[in-house]
Amino acid sequence: MKQLDYQSLYKAAVTSVVSIYRDPGQRGAGSGFFYDDTHLLTNEHVVRDRDRVDIRFHDGSWETGTVVGSDVYTDLAVIRVSDSPTEATPLQIAGGTAYPQPGQPVAALGNPLGLDGSITTGVVSGIDRSMPTSGGFAIPDTVQTDSPINPGNSGGPLITAVDDTPGTNEGYPVVGVNRAKSGENIGFAISARVISEVVPELITTGRYRHSYLCVQTLDVTPRIAKANGMDAARGVIIVNVRQQTGGDQLKPSHQKRRIEEAAVPVGGDVIVGIGGQSVRSHEELTRRLLTETEPGNPIKLDIVRQGREVSIQTVPAERPVTAGDRKRAADSSTTIPIN
Template sequence: MSTHPDFEGLYRDVIPSVVSVYVGGRRRPGGAGSAFVYDDHHLVTNEHVSRLADASKSNRVELRFADGSWRVGDVVGSDVYTDLAVVAVDDVPADATPLRLATENPSPGRPVAALGNPLGLEGSISAGIVSGANRSLHTSNGFAIPDVVQTDAPINPGNSGGPLVGFVGDTDDGPPYEVVGVNRAKQGDNIGFAVSPVIANRILPDLVADGHYRHSYLRTRTLDVTPSVAEANGLDTPRGILVVGTASGPDSTDILRGCSGTTRLRGWEIPVGGDVIVAIEGNEVRTHEELMRYLITETRPGEPVAIDVLRDGAPATLVVELDERPSGDRDRDTRGGGGSRIPIE
């Protein structure tokens, strides 16, 4: 990779495949969002962008390509839990070629560019680096998207759904750029987020083929085991995630067991008595984000999974058959693998 990233070259090569998205025939400040070409007949955007089309009861969006031409697309697939959506469109301009989606998540420090339609300013590019990886980003439905990419490249309203593009250096099988995230949100100065390519690669093929993605559902509410949680639960070391509650009830002996009460420690009410998940299918679980990432990328509803836990301080292995998460579920108390946080020191 060059010491000085060629953002001019990146813009020239990538911008024909970046699309501005409008809903209801209105070109308004901020627009509806952005998208990029995924294959010869589909674009990728955010679910919350496509939701505007659904609200208009048309399920259609108007698309403006970089060459100035317009198309009308149909939202054919969406997933509220990862904020991804797919738009089908005929007759994509010849120079709007599909952008390659990275197979691995980018590392912090990698130069990137966010392209799209911020504040209605079509064909914009902003640059920065990957600031962090493996973040968890909470959505309006109470679900947390795992594995999110953090960047300091400016992302503003209207950028949503556009590509976060990274350099790959010299390559013999295509351009030296790849999409390393689907831009989603801004939180504070110099902090933006994008859905990771690992998550996108898992979700998008199903959205194209079936219109939806079937999420595995563990029916648990969890809390990371911090030193305070470990102390309150009589654990020697802070390790794994505590099952605060389950949809199946606290008295079941053949599935995960939730907490039976709370104890007060240094001013905080901390749940106690639940199983502590330490691994799934032999893969160590240190945070609820790791559990969620594994459920999304490695499992399907109906599959049995082996979950290693500490129950009353003793190791045990439980086999749990995964459910399918209900479409549009908003029950924060039974979210699979994740959970609302309580303040912990």
């Protein structure tokens, strides 16, 4: 691969980035970019409660787009457009070896504060982050960056500054969809891995079905490991269980024990593996549930129960969606009806 300058990246990608307006005559609500020839990708919160939005392309032309699918739990949405400038070509979504790595140079494109066609630069600060939202849940597998992301940048692409296909935008893969700024020099983007998993379903069905274990967990710390007779801090301990659907049932902690002046949960199952892959943290568990499982399909969990490691088979439920998200999916033009 050859490292190129940001000017080359900008020229290759900016014509594929759009401004999205929720209401005519008002400042743009956010950004988006071409996922394929007829679909734009953006954040769910940019188009929330809208079936149609106005799109302004880089050349200044306008089009009204239809929201065909959205998912509140990954904050992704897809907009269909019927006409677009010829230079507005799809951006490649990173995959395999192109997934982001800490220290990798990246650029965020979009329309911060209504300033069309802006670029900011930085590096990947971290990967596999779990980003809390105001809705009370966390988005798994997000990319942390120090590239400035401001209001209006949401929905735009976070692009790697490495090109192995000179002369086209295909050499600059998208490693994330910009979502928010969380603090000074800290921004987040929904990862390419999540995009590749969720977006095809949004296009074909209007929504994405999330696996849900119906449990609340905490990362196992050294104190929790000691209190539960574990040889090392690993996995997540179950502290609360809601109604489960089928298969072997998971057991929550019902008491606490003081370890080094701290009260920690004891007695609950500790998930240390899923589908034969290790689980070291809540972030890893939620990512694997999102990208490797489906609601209603049995999965194997490796757990520590009363000091012994055993394997069980459970059936994840479908994570419930909000009424507003369900209505928008049902009302949009999709090929499969929502029941």
